Amino acid sequence: MVEESKRLFHGLKERDSISWTTMISGLMQNGMEREAVDMFREMILARFTMDQFTFGSVLTACGSLLALGKGKQIHAYVIRTDHKDNVFVGSALVDMYSKCKSVKSGETVFERMTQKNVVSWTVGLQCCVISSCANLSSLEEGAQFYYRALVSGLISFITVSNALITLYGKCGSMEDSYQLFVEMNTRDEVSWTALLTGYAQFGKANEMIERMLAIGLQ
Numbered sequence: 001m002v003e004e005s006k007r008l009f010h011g012l013k014e015r016d017s018i019s020w021t022t023m024i025s026g027l028m029q030n031g032m033e034r035e036a037v038d039m040f041r042e043m044i045l046a047r048f049t050m051d052q053f054t055f056g057s058v059l060t061a062c063g064s065l066l067a068l069g070k071g072k073q074i075h076a077y078v079i080r081t082d083h084k085d086n087v088f089v090g091s092a093l094v095d096m097y098s099k100c101k102s103v104k105s106g107e108t109v110f111e112r113m114t115q116k117n118v119v120s121w122t123v124g125l126q127c128c129v130i131s132s133c134a135n136l137s138s139l140e141e142g143a144q145f146y147y148r149a150l151v152s153g154l155i156s157f158i159t160v161s162n163a164l165i166t167l168y169g170k171c172g173s174m175e176d177s178y179q180l181f182v183e184m185n186t187r188d189e190v191s192w193t194a195l196l197t198g199y200a201q202f203g204k205a206n207e208m209i210e211r212m213l214a215i216g217l218q
Contacts, residue, residue: 002030017048025057033061037070050081052088059092063099071096072105087113091120098127118157121149125163139171146180162190169198178211 009015009023020043027036040058043050055078062071075093083089090113097106110116110124125145146164149155155164161184168177181187181195199208 002026002032015046015048017051017054020046020048021051021054021057024054024061028057028061028064033064036061037065037067040074044077050077050083052083052086055083055086055089056092059089059096063096066100068097068100068102071100075109084112085114087115087117087120090115091117091123094120094127095123098123103127116152116154118154118160121145121152121154122157122159122163125160125167139168139173142167142171142173142176156185158184158186158188158191162188162194165191165194165198169194169201172202174198174202174204174208178208 005023005026009019012019020039024036024039024043027033027039037058040054040061043054055074058074059071062068062074071093078084078089078093090109093109094106094113097103097109106127107124110120110127113120116124125142142164145167146155149160149164154160161180165177165180168174168180177195177198181191184191196205196208199205
C-alpha cells in the first residue's frame with residue numbers, strides 16, 4: 001500500500017502541499033520515519049508551504065527516531081514560518097523533545113505556548129514525569145501543573161490525570177497520587193498501572209490494594 005502510494009506520488013506531474021503532507025504522514029504512520037524526514041527535507045527544497053499537519057507528522061517521526069538534532073532544525077523552521085503559536089505544532093514539539101529526553105527544551109516550549117489543549121497538557125506533564133527523580137522541584141512543578149489543569153478544566157481528561165498520578169508516584173508523593181486517583185470520575189488500565197507502580201516502587205503495593213478494597217473502588 002505504501003509502495004503504491006509512493007509510486008503514485010512520484011508519478012504526479014504536479015504536486016501541491018497537500019500531496020506532500022499526505023505522503024509524509026503516510027510514511028510516518030507506517031513506520032517509515034526516516035523516509036518521512038527525508039521527504040520533508042525534499043519538500044523544503046521544492047519550496048512548498050508547510051502547515052500544522054506537515055510539522056506534526058515530521059516531528060512525530062523525529063520523536064520516534066530520537067532524532068533530536070533534526071527535531072531542533074525543524075523547530076527552527078517552525079519559528080521561521082510563523083507556526084510557533086499553533087497549538088497542534090506546539091504539542092508536537094513538546095512531544096518530540098519529551099521522547100528525545102530533552103526535557104528542558106520541552107518545558108520551555110510548553111511554557112511559551114499561548115494556547116494549550118489536552119494534548120499539550122498531557123505531553124507537558126510527560127516532560128515533567130521524565131525529569132522527576134523524587135525531588136522537591138519536580139513535585140512543585142507537578143503541583144503547578146495540577147492547579148493550572150484544574151482551573152482550565154483539563155483535569156477532567158483521563159490522560160492528564162494519569163500523567164499527574166505517574167508524576168506524583170515517581171516523586172514519592174503517594175497521598176497526592178492516591179487522592180487524585182480517588183477523585184477521578186473515570187479510570188482505565190493506565191490509571192491503575194500508574195498508581196500501582198508508584199506504590200510498588202516504595203514497597204507499598206499491598207497497602208494500596210488494601211485501601212482500594214476498603215473503599216470498594218473498581
